[in-house]
Amino acid sequence: MTALSDARLSVLIAVVLFAGPASSQSPSPDEAPWATLDKLEATRLHPLFTPTRRPPVVDEAVDTPAPVAAADVETVPDAPPQLKLVGIISTTDSRQALLQDAASGQIHRLKDGEKYRNWNLSIVDSRTVAFEQSGRRQDYKMFLPIQ
Numbered sequence: 853m854t855a856l857s858d859a860r861l862s863v864l865i866a867v868v869l870f871a872g873p874a875s876s877q878s879p880s881p882d883e884a885p886w887a888t889l890d891k892l893e894a895t896r897l898h899p900l901f902t903p904t905r906r907p908p909v910v911d912e913a914v915d916t917p918a919p920v921a922a923a924d925v926e927t928v929p930d931a932p933p934q935l936k937l938v939g940i941i942s943t944t945d946s947r948q949a950l951l952q953d954a955a956s957g958q959i960h961r962l963k964d965g966e967k968y969r970n971w972n973l974s975i976v977d978s979r980t981v982a983f984e985q986s987g988r989r990q991d992y993k994m995f996l997p998i999q
Contacts, residue, residue: 930970932990935960937981940994949973949981951992
């Protein structure tokens, strides 16, 4: 035999000896008896593939109360808004009321039909607006104090 044939034979023997049998099965639990769940607690507490190395936050289940049927709930109407009518702006396209909050002094500009704290605004005439809610009505006249 030649030197080249001897080298090829040596490589072939090395490949056969060191490669071993190919296995497509995963290792059985008996192959790693030292890897119990108790011993792998550090991996659960400090996950390898999360940036903070903190375990994910698990939201606790919260007991939600059963929904109450709408018929069981008695709706209490809100008190009428404490506003003072300071002006009405009328254009060809729309009408707006300027109302001043009695507590804060803030001016609110509301269009006809808009809601303010669950009260629906309607502009009655050039000096009067009305807020309506659940069949109740509160009128506001310009230049008159809050009723």
